[in-house]
Amino acid sequence: MPMLSRRSFLRIASASAATLPFLPSLLRAGPSTLQAADFETLRRGVGTFTARGGTIRWLVRDGAVVVIDSQFPDAAQTCWNDLPEREGQSLDLFINTHHHGDHTAGNGVFAEHTDRLVAHANVPDLQREAANEGEAESLTYPTETYTDTWSESIGDETIRLHHNGPAHTGGDTVIHFEEANVAHVGDLVFNRVYPFIDIDGGALTTNWISTLETLHDTFDDDTIVIHGHGAPDAGITGGREDLLVMRDFLAGLNEFVAQALEEGQSIDEIADQEQLPGFEEYAREDWPLPLEACLRAVHREQTGGGNA
Template structure:
């Protein structure tokens, strides 16, 4: 598996984003086997047989984070080497304060600290635990028998999405670039770009092989949070269909409220389940993108 080095990419505008609606996801959302208890903790990456232990993401928020830490302790008594935040949303960085008691290395893309501050509620910015190390395009480090590489492909789900590659294991954690058969959160205020998201998914898909295990940020309980590279193309196809729908509706003179009356896009019926987000949320996000250009 190979990832080509990314050229320098301009940073997206950092505007206050509305809080992620996934801070308290519905209980029907799935979690990976062995993950911390509580509603939909972020999908975790493997802890290999060789010390030290690495947690790929902070837990959903501080209540489940101790459970996640205890789960890691049951697997290994090796020290925690680092925590990697795939992006700035609270359901992915909310446990930083817990894990920071066990490691001083919290790694994320360079835009994440500012996005965390911009998205904080009034007076809450100083209460957050921020990344201690950041990167712009690529970051890589050996860890035991593994090499972990982080890539930034440009604005997509947010303006600071890191892709975590476990090179030797052929495992890739794509964070919230994949909501597996679930309506995604397109954080326009947090630097999202749905067209850039489409491009990123195609690039990542081309860099993986059919044996790569892909860990998703969230998943429909019928499909789970692990899969293969084909799952990236499902999200790509949904985002493409969504953009096409909004474009066609705007050209036909439909208002945003009229557009949002549509409950499902053809071919994506599986996305309709008991979930924190709806098609209407996605339509509004892409409408905001298109009308801001």
């Protein structure tokens, strides 16, 4: 199999860095960013907050306030100020699903209200590596990390964290509130849109696929699954069946690239697709992440330039 030339490697590296800023811009609706700020209550004190960036999930119960992910500082501040039913309770625990800036840039806002910031053990290094020059010192890092699983009861809720190896990044966490039966899978699900596959940040689509299957078996038909991102009409909450929709897309991407490599196509031929056969509905004008970046990432993984 052909190895990547240095030129294509650099192009891929800069393409993946360039895709991230599109995520917040997608959700920046109208002249004021936070006009789009929205709380939704799901079940048993658990809800979501969206403004721009990856979905924030919160828990507010008697004796338990937990927040997952922080978007950006302005969004985080709005989320904390207006958290439904909080009424003066302090923050017991803050958790990050992974290190990407659209999930962690507002961490500092929540760090003012708790000493307990939990994330996977790989997150601090990934944050440092992804930081722009001179920015690493000003980031807010986890104060507690774990490697495989982590669990704790707060108030009358039991919180369980799972890490199933590299998938969307090298430091993904899935957070299950067991009593409410609500799971936040972070960016393991881009609900019915092209995902960001962060090879430089440790992504591995083959393990991402098996992780989605494992999680599908871990949850049940009553589990509410919160996604990091979603198509505007598909939304950021659903059920465990969404995990298999995401699995099918990643598997389709892998099959397409493998077949094209077998036919001897070049990386530029492989990446030059209007849509992925079988997944035509993913080619949407209102979603900024391109199919090309997905194809280049999987090509890199399959030709030895990734994390396999």
